[in-house]
Amino acid sequence: MRIGKQASIVRGGGRVWIDYPRARDAFEAYLCSLELRETEVVLMPNYIGYSPREGSGVFDPIVNSGVTCKFYELDKSLTICLDSIRHCIENFDVKLIVVIHYFGYIDPAYERVVELAKRNDIKILEDQAHSLFTDIHGGVSGRLSDASIYSLHKMLPVSSGGALSLQKAEDGYAPSLVSKLCIEYDIASLVKTRIRNHGYLTRRLAGHGSVLEVLRPVLEPGIVPQTFPILIISYDRNALYQKMNDSGFGVVSLYHTMISEIQANAAFQTNYVAERILNLPLHQDADEESLDLMCETLLNLLYAN
Ligand SMILES: Cc1ncc(COP(=O)(O)O)c(C=O)c1O
Structure with a gap:
């Protein structure tokens, strides 16, 4: 042809x-x-x-x-x-x-x-x-x-x-x-910022495996993250969520509570995740300075425990 x-x-x-x-x-x-x-x-x-x-x-x-x-x-x-x-x-x-x-x-x-x-x-x-x-x-x-x-x-x-x-x-x-x-919207620049911020958070939170686990440290080609999910190992996640939001960092927990049909099944490993997950923001409002401060606040809380 x-x-x-x-x-x-x-x-x-x-x-x-x-x-x-x-x-x-x-x-x-x-x-x-x-x-x-x-x-x-x-x-x-x-x-x-x-x-x-x-x-x-x-x-x-x-x-x-x-x-x-x-x-x-x-x-x-x-x-x-x-x-x-x-x-x-x-x-x-x-x-x-x-x-x-x-x-x-x-x-x-x-x-x-x-x-x-x-x-x-x-x-x-x-x-x-x-x-x-x-x-x-x-x-x-x-x-x-x-x-x-x-x-x-x-x-x-x-x-x-x-x-x-x-x-x-x-x-x-x-x-x-x-x-x-x-x-x-300039989708290309929104995407670029999200990918750049994912890289920054991965580097900034590396080496803290005793207090947190980064769930998605690698971005395969084409992936554009919505948030940066971590599991909190050494701290009450709900208390941490509250403290981070009180400090001005809009973290969320997707999802903090499973529907009852899933909660009822103790064999489901996802209940473990729901108890520990915290999603850090990496959207276009976050620059390196604010991400750094967010990570410092998070790590200070986790290590002070
Ligand atoms: C994975 C997923 N799918 C669907 C929905 C529903 O989205 P919406 O609020 O637009 O109905 C949500 C959020 O509630 C979600 O997290």
Whole structure:
């Protein structure tokens, strides 16, 4: 085939984007569109949070749509246990596997999960509430699955907004809020800052393994982090969360409390993570000086214990 002077392929990825108020609304709409029977199962990862104020952005759509859900397991570093997915596929009539790109990072088993799903005629939905930039800028998520959901207010300075993207929807393209925001904001420089700040935090927090564990020290090409997750080893995480916020550092815990269905299973290693996780901010408002002060405050608290 020859290559012309002007490119002619309009939408290489062939995805269509649909706006929703929040990611959870997009997820619920997608679940309802599948029209699953009671015996048909949606597989979810066993790391899902809940808060009395916000409910569960991931699990409320499952409850509201009335679909049958089973959990596959993640380990203590929040990576997928493929055997657990295989076991579920062998034992249940799985129709959909949900993969969550926690904090913007991609699981090492992501492509193998997709292969496994395709081989068994199972759909994949990527929860990209944290990985909008890993998808649209990094290009390493959102392309192998049937659908993705996004939470715009988690990644951009907007108060609300969600989206659903669907593969192979040749018709019906309409301008979405995502496409508008991608032009309005300088995504490339937001991404550059996040990646630079990840590198800074990795270097600054290295060598403190007795008090904390850095969960994602390596950024593979294309990954754009939402936050910098660490596990707190030697201090009460809730007290630390409070002290850091009181000192002016907007750390969060994604997630501090698991939904009851996960809490009830003592064998789930993700309960260990939920008790210890702290996510440090690395967005565009953070410069090297403020990151340094945040790390100093954190380490002073941890070592004073
Ligand atoms: C991984 C993940 N997916 C989905 C959601 C829901 O996002 P939204 O608040 O836009 O509904 C959240 C947050 O609640 C989340 O952390």
